[in-house]
Amino acid sequence: MLKEYQTVTEIYGPLMLVEKIDGAKYGHIVDIELGDGSKRHGQILQVENDKVLLQVFEGTNGIDVDTSTVRFLAKPLELAVSPDILGRVFTGLGVPKDGGPDIIPDKRLDINGNPINPFARDYPNEFIQTGISTIDGLNPIVRGQKLPIFSGAGLPHDEITAQIARQATVLGKGEEFAVVFAAMGITFEAAQFFIDDLTETGAIERAVMFMNLANDPAIERIATPRFALTAAEYLAFELDKHVLVILNDMTNYCEALREISAARKEVPGRRGYPGYLYTDLAMIYERAGRIKGKKGSITMIPVLTMPEDDKTHPVPDLTGYITEGQIILSRSLHRQSVAPPVDALPSLSRLKDKGIGAGKTREDHADLYNQLYAAYARGKEAQELATIMGEAALSNEDKKYMTFANEFEARYVTQDYYENRSIETTLDLGWELLSMFDNVELKRIDIELIDKYMPRFRKEQKNEEAAKEE
Amino acid sequence: MSETIQGKVVKVAGPVVVAEGMTGARMYDVVRVSKLNLIGEIVELHGDLASIQVYEETVGIGPGEPVVNTGVPLSVELGPGLIESIYDGIQRPLESLYAVEGAFMKRGTDLPGLNREKKWHFKPTVEAGIKVNPGDIIGEVDESSLVMHKIMIPAGVSGTLQKITEGDYTVVQDIATVVAEDGTETQLQMMQKWPVRNARNVQRRLAPNEILRTGQRVIDTFFPISKGGTACVPGPFGTGKTVVQHQLAKWVDAEVVIYVGCGERGNEMTDVLTEFPELKDPRTGEPLMKRSVLIANTSNMPVAAREASVYTGITIAEYFRDMGMSVALMADSTSRWAEAMREISTRLEEMPAEEGYPAYLGARIASFYERAGRVQCQGGPEREGALSIIGAVSPPGGDLSDSVVQATLHVTKVFWSLQGRLAYQRHFPAIDWLTSYSFYKQYLKNCFDDADQGLEMDNLVAEAMALLEKESNLLEIVRLVGAEALSPQDRFALETSRTIREDYLHQNAFHKVDTYTSMLKQYEMLKTILFFHKQALKAIEAGVDINDISKLKVREDIARAKYIPQDEMEKIPQIRETIEKQIKELQAAGV
Numbered sequence A: 001m002l003k004e005y006q007t008v009t010e011i012y013g014p015l016m017l018v019e020k021i022d023g024a025k026y027g028h029i030v031d032i033e034l035g036d037g038s039k040r041h042g043q044i045l046q047v048e049n050d051k052v053l054l055q056v057f058e059g060t061n062g063i064d065v066d067t068s069t070v071r072f073l074a075k076p077l078e079l080a081v082s083p084d085i086l087g088r089v090f091t092g093l094g095v096p097k098d099g100g101p102d103i104i105p106d107k108r109l110d111i112n113g114n115p116i117n118p119f120a121r122d123y124p125n126e127f128i129q130t131g132i133s134t135i136d137g138l139n140p141i142v143r144g145q146k147l148p149i150f151s152g153a154g155l156p157h158d159e160i161t162a163q164i165a166r167q168a169t170v171l172g173k174g175e176e177f178a179v180v181f182a183a184m185g186i187t188f189e190a191a192q193f194f195i196d197d198l199t200e201t202g203a204i205e206r207a208v209m210f211m212n213l214a215n216d217p218a219i220e221r222i223a224t225p226r227f228a229l230t231a232a233e234y235l236a237f238e239l240d241k242h243v244l245v246i247l248n249d250m251t252n253y254c255e256a257l258r259e260i261s262a263a264r265k266e267v268p269g270r271r272g273y274p275g276y277l278y279t280d281l282a283m284i285y286e287r288a289g290r291i292k293g294k295k296g297s298i299t300m301i302p303v304l305t306m307p308e309d310d311k312t313h314p315v316p317d318l319t320g321y322i323t324e325g326q327i328i329l330s331r332s333l334h335r336q337s338v339a340p341p342v343d344a345l346p347s348l349s350r351l352k353d354k355g356i357g358a359g360k361t362r363e364d365h366a367d368l369y370n371q372l373y374a375a376y377a378r379g380k381e382a383q384e385l386a387t388i389m390g391e392a393a394l395s396n397e398d399k400k401y402m403t404f405a406n407e408f409e410a411r412y413v414t415q416d417y418y419e420n421r422s423i424e425t426t427l428d429l430g431w432e433l434l435s436m437f438d439n440v441e442l443k444r445i446d447i448e449l450i451d452k453y454m455p456r457f458r459k460e461q462k463n464e465e466a467a468k469e470e
Numbered sequence B: 001m002s003e004t005i006q007g008k009v010v011k012v013a014g015p016v017v018v019a020e021g022m023t024g025a026r027m028y029d030v031v032r033v034s035k036l037n038l039i040g041e042i043v044e045l046h047g048d049l050a051s052i053q054v055y056e057e058t059v060g061i062g063p064g065e066p067v068v069n070t071g072v073p074l075s076v077e078l079g080p081g082l083i084e085s086i087y088d089g090i091q092r093p094l095e096s097l098y099a100v101e102g103a104f105m106k107r108g109t110d111l112p113g114l115n116r117e118k119k120w121h122f123k124p125t126v127e128a129g130i131k132v133n134p135g136d137i138i139g140e141v142d143e144s145s146l147v148m149h150k151i152m153i154p155a156g157v158s159g160t161l162q163k164i165t166e167g168d169y170t171v172v173q174d175i176a177t178v179v180a181e182d183g184t185e186t187q188l189q190m191m192q193k194w195p196v197r198n199a200r201n202v203q204r205r206l207a208p209n210e211i212l213r214t215g216q217r218v219i220d221t222f223f224p225i226s227k228g229g230t231a232c233v234p235g236p237f238g239t240g241k242t243v244v245q246h247q248l249a250k251w252v253d254a255e256v257v258i259y260v261g262c263g264e265r266g267n268e269m270t271d272v273l274t275e276f277p278e279l280k281d282p283r284t285g286e287p288l289m290k291r292s293v294l295i296a297n298t299s300n301m302p303v304a305a306r307e308a309s310v311y312t313g314i315t316i317a318e319y320f321r322d323m324g325m326s327v328a329l330m331a332d333s334t335s336r337w338a339e340a341m342r343e344i345s346t347r348l349e350e351m352p353a354e355e356g357y358p359a360y361l362g363a364r365i366a367s368f369y370e371r372a373g374r375v376q377c378q379g380g381p382e383r384e385g386a387l388s389i390i391g392a393v394s395p396p397g398g399d400l401s402d403s404v405v406q407a408t409l410h411v412t413k414v415f416w417s418l419q420g421r422l423a424y425q426r427h428f429p430a431i432d433w434l435t436s437y438s439f440y441k442q443y444l445k446n447c448f449d450d451a452d453q454g455l456e457m458d459n460l461v462a463e464a465m466a467l468l469e470k471e472s473n474l475l476e477i478v479r480l481v482g483a484e485a486l487s488p489q490d491r492f493a494l495e496t497s498r499t500i501r502e503d504y505l506h507q508n509a510f511h512k513v514d515t516y517t518s519m520l521k522q523y524e525m526l527k528t529i530l531f532f533h534k535q536a537l538k539a540i541e542a543g544v545d546i547n548d549i550s551k552l553k554v555r556e557d558i559a560r561a562k563y564i565p566q567d568e569m570e571k572i573p574q575i576r577e578t579i580e581k582q583i584k585e586l587q588a589a590g591v
Ligand SMILES: Nc1ncnc2c1ncn2[C@@H]1O[C@H](COP(=O)(O)OP(=O)(O)O)[C@@H](O)[C@H]1O
Pocket: A348, A349, A350, A351, B235, B236, B237, B238, B239, B240, B241, B242, B243, B244, B428, B429, B430, B507, B508, B509, B510
């Protein structure tokens, strides 16, 4: 039953109040027809008696109270899905935007989805090789994980996400990822960079794009990641695909949410973001994962820019509280031309432990990253001390650790955006860097592993071997 | 029976629904909203208007839809079948929901907390004819290999036990009859219900003077928690709150563990679900799942049910405590619970206090932790139970001035302060040894069968802590004038405190041996580290070069002592012999 009303009474910010409505339901959508015949879309935020509060996705510019007609569609926002969505580009509201035909739907899915029953989840434990040492070696990502990139304005997060999308493979398996890309308020240039990259590798054929660019309506962004994840769930859990979802940029999404909240005059939380931001973000991020008895999976890489590089800002802060780790980019490394400028210390993958080790990557992986972290942390401290007091004031120990940290940044962290390192290469590089330390200092590594892996890299031992051969 | 109250929805705003025509309804009554039968709870009454927090998603609900009052407050079902279960925030069994609904949660599915079909063997422990009162144990059920479930007389029932019969029953079949003085008969079943927002009754509160062992060195040695104690674990994301909670759920010497995943990650619950059936309790060798109950209301599940989840958890915990058991409850994270309160409060348009939280935040937090404690249980036979609560707190930006942290610290007796700085160095558990505290420290010595050992442990702990404090002062000096300015003794104090930090406090949760350290092994390890320290200082006094001491081979043994399995512990005292020997050799060489 479609109902039309011309009873708009108030318009403020991105919101509209419509009165004398019968039968409106919370969360359902509306079409709005303006006096000039153009159309907008809205969603019900609140119903009270016969009053309905709407958010207008395209913004309220040019809408008036007299001539607008609101049509209640008695359903939530939906995405029409079929296997044909692969290779297609949609707007941030799920409308085809590539000039191609409309999708003939197999079904229409509510974009809000439903929470995965925790009992139905399968623990993610399949290592994904990205070819990037700071990820594979130190913060390994597994299938079904949600691992964001915390970036800053002007830092190369686009290069890194493109590299991951290009190189990600699960060892020993031929399957390729399908890619779902949601652009929220990013520039045309940034979006095009990613599309070009996918086109070059041919991955564009198995990609679905939802594009809300910087000059597209801001409120639309609230729906964009939900469309993307609905597509991803369909591909993963109905078509058995392994899906890599990239959400870029979540900070823009949160700003749209803040705009709505401010317009509703809600009690603001930190920095004006609504108190329910955590819950709202969780409804998005928790859609990643694996499900018992299903072949496909959703791996998610949200990208966000930290305002003023501040990771305690509500957007990165709440994201970090929900996602399974974070890869943090550092402006100071970027300035020193370390690329990719991954700040290893505060970066973290929470799901690494069950995805690595014998039979997955290599038996020495866990001990090795523990040791690398311990040594790098100490080296970083020494670097700091050296900037305060001068290198001369460092003890010999500290000097050694500082050398390690410098080497680590120059050789382990630094790599080309097109260099695809195997996990063995990454692990061996770790051993090589640690070979400057005596066993006493390698407390985090099992003695047997040291005996097995280290000899190849120790200089004096190498020399001895060489001497023997002579 | 009064007429069922039936009202109508007039407003829907997210998880809050307002209904009219609700005259006669009481605060915290459970209602059913719309034909979808969504479960809700009344949280405010104004005339005939009731504000309802709805435990399920409200999309698609609108004015005019029916609201039916059930007339009962939100309650949990208590009885055999709790152990090994995983529930959502309002005690709906997630395993059965999965069987009915599939992987994605739908709405309006109503399933009881306790299985109605399963039969349990009930064995009376008393005979007919005796007088019974609330809390009296009348029988037991072998619920799991680790839990002997006591069947108790429910609240409000007293009289003469007229009949009690051994046999196999479902939780709702009659097992006994009680005749009150006025002649009214009550049929008893194994299942009883309890409203979650009320604390269960106890006879008397007792001092929590026994340590709850956790096998985590920094906790047991420096900041122990008692049976019946309360602990607050705040820290920014990624500092190890959840790992601490998981480690405790695995290794505490409690008889029952209740783990409440409140508004946190789905995969963390899956982790528990996959690990606990595999992991063995170090004391009994039985799978840990056999003593656990899980409540999982993850961050993407409805926010009102999240608010309820901690109450559901604590009520189940109290019930096992009432049987005379030591129970430990972990709540991860109480901040999400507080945020759920805030979200509901905002929708109710209540006047906010700090950070938008309702003014009653502190009171709610305090009364939650008040439900912990060591008690003499109600009823006979006389028995003691304990309920410990360990609450994680997730302050925005890791800022400890956050309202939830402050309100929690106000009432809890143990503070494990997790630091981002330590976590970034991968020093785990990232518990700050200088700012954390425990009010239960004085009970540590009682953990040892040998009283002298207990006293010695107290001294070792004090000595180690003094070194750690000294380290922080010395490092300050080093930062100002460089390490060269320090005396050899001070330089060695830095070495030893590094050893304490890296080889003792640092504990890898994912290492098969290191994940758990018995009290005795903690004592041996600490004793060895400090023994080396004293021997070395003596040698330094005698003129031995500090660099030579630092290079001693035995230091590697000290560093790796944590990896010595429990059943090879005699190797640790042997390290002390090696220390003596190697230092003597050094001195001899120097002469
Ligand atoms: N005791 C520990 N041993 C080893 N790793 C740990 C330990 N505690 C924390 N970690 C590491 O830190 C990560 C984050 O810990 P977690 O408990 O999930 O943090 P939080 O709950 O505070 O966000 C874990 O995934 C793990 O890699």
